[in-house]
Amino acid sequence: MITRSDVEDLxxxxxHVVLRRCRAILGREDEAEDAMQEVFIRALKYxxxxxxxxxxxxxxxxxxxxxxxxxxxxxARNVGLQADAVAAPPGLTPEQRALLLQHLDKCDPLTRxxxxxxxxxxMTMEEISAHVGRSRKTVGKKLARFKKESxx
Amino acid sequence: xNTGCPSSLKLSLSLVDGELSEMELADIESHLSGCDRCRxxxxxxxxxxxxxxxxxxxLDLKEARPRPRWQPALAAACAxxxxxxxxxxFWSGEDRPGSVAFKGEAPALSFRVERxxxxxxxxxxxxxxxxxxxxxxxxxxxxxxxxxxNLDGNGKATVYYPSGSDESLxxxxxxxxxxPGSIRLDEYFGPERIxxxxxxxxxxxxxxxxxxGRAFSRVKDVEKIETLPVEGYQVTIPITKVKEDE
Numbered sequence: 001m002i003t004r005s006d007v008e009d010l011x012x013x014x015x016h017v018v019l020r021r022c023r024a025i026l027g028r029e030d031e032a033e034d035a036m037q038e039v040f041i042r043a044l045k046y047x048x049x050x051x052x053x054x055x056x057x058x059x060x061x062x063x064x065x066x067x068x069x070x071x072x073x074x075x076a077r078n079v080g081l082q083a084d085a086v087a088a089p090p091g092l093t094p095e096q097r098a099l100l101l102q103h104l105d106k107c108d109p110l111t112r113x114x115x116x117x118x119x120x121x122x123m124t125m126e127e128i129s130a131h132v133g134r135s136r137k138t139v140g141k142k143l144a145r146f147k148k149e150s151x152x
Numbered sequence: 153x154n155t156g157c158p159s160s161l162k163l164s165l166s167l168v169d170g171e172l173s174e175m176e177l178a179d180i181e182s183h184l185s186g187c188d189r190c191r192x193x194x195x196x197x198x199x200x201x202x203x204x205x206x207x208x209x210x211l212d213l214k215e216a217r218p219r220p221r222w223q224p225a226l227a228a229a230c231a232x233x234x235x236x237x238x239x240x241x242f243w244s245g246e247d248r249p250g251s252v253a254f255k256g257e258a259p260a261l262s263f264r265v266e267r268x269x270x271x272x273x274x275x276x277x278x279x280x281x282x283x284x285x286x287x288x289x290x291x292x293x294x295x296x297x298x299x300x301x302n303l304d305g306n307g308k309a310t311v312y313y314p315s316g317s318d319e320s321l322x323x324x325x326x327x328x329x330x331x332p333g334s335i336r337l338d339e340y341f342g343p344e345r346i347x348x349x350x351x352x353x354x355x356x357x358x359x360x361x362x363x364x365g366r367a368f369s370r371v372k373d374v375e376k377i378e379t380l381p382v383e384g385y386q387v388t389i390p391i392t393k394v395k396e397d398e
Contacts, residue, residue: 004213008210008213012205013168013169013171015208015211016164016167016197016200016201016204016205017161017164017168020200028271029270030264030271030273031273033208033273034273037208037211037273040213044213057165117161121159122157122161123159123161123162124159127159127161
């Protein structure tokens with residue numbers, strides 16, 4: 001079972017990377033920092049996905065994505081908190097990013113992770129394949145399907 | 153990004169000991185020697201990382217505990233106990249200061265801080281600086297009245313919300329709703345406490361300020377005051393104001 005000191009160690013190692021992910025999805029510095037804290041709190045509360053000896057980043061990213069999409073829905077209901085204060089990631093305009101996230105809201109967790117890694121983290125297909133533990137072919141198929149569905 | 157440039161994630165992970173292999177680190181190193189843009193990206197990532205750990209050196213994990221795998225019988229026993237306590241409170245009808253209950257999740261207060269154009273989340277025991285702008289948000293399960301008061305280490309109470317009104321204002325139920333306007337922090341240095349009082353009836357701002365003063369005169373230590381002697385559900389956030397270079 002995960003312990004408090006495991007989570008503190010995870011924060012020291014990956015806090016900045018998780019914060020970047022939260023910022024990329026939420027587009028607001030203050031919300032991103034709150035979300036990052038929630039990610040580690042959830043990691044401690046629901047630590048079943050944590051495996052000693054395995055790379056914990058994909059697991060932390062899965063939690064981060066879930067936390068951020070929950071928060072996006074909450075923010076969308078609160079008038080005045082929808083404006084994005086942080087610049088969109090390279091290669092995407094703020095409008096493109098908003099559209100991308102809107103489509104991702106309806107996707108399964110694996111597709112979300114693959115699309116976020118590709119568009120927001122600028123990872124190559126090989127890197128994504130290693131990160132999510134699926135073949136390059138599966139990654140390519142998921143990306144192509146997402147592209148097709150978001151354009152329809 | 154050029155095709156050969158490493159991803160931001162990879163650059164970020166190169167800052168974490170033992171995360172990338174020797175070969176990956178050597179590839180990044182050799183790429184950086186010929187790519188100004190990536191060198192700038194790495195510097196930016198280093199700065200972001202340093203800023204984060206300066207601002208939030210440790211997480212506040214007090215409220216989170218690993219979820220135990222409860223046996224159903226134990227869960228049922230706890231549920232019965234909670235029900236009994238709930239019924240006891242309901243029937244006793246006892247009203248003490250700070251004992252008002254609201255539907256749904258407990259009322260909560262949070263804040264964000266703007267410092268020289270940067271906005272970040274506020275948290276308990278945070279070190280704030282004169283000139284910081286603080287904006288409050290509340291979460292509440294049902295409509296109520298809200299008043300926010302600050303008590304400094306000299307026992308001086310100042311109403312932060314509502315500004316320009318003699319009594320607490322009605323607020324609607326909702327999650328993380330930001331209040332209008334922000335507070336610019338003054339030059340007082342030392343420990344302070346912010347109290348949010350959620351009540352069913354409007355409270356007089358002057359009465360709450362006096363109550364805060366009375367609470368302080370009893371213990372003479374703002375850090376020891378958890379509730380004010382006024383009717384309402386109270387949330388308190390301790391903060392410390394420090395000088396610019398601390």
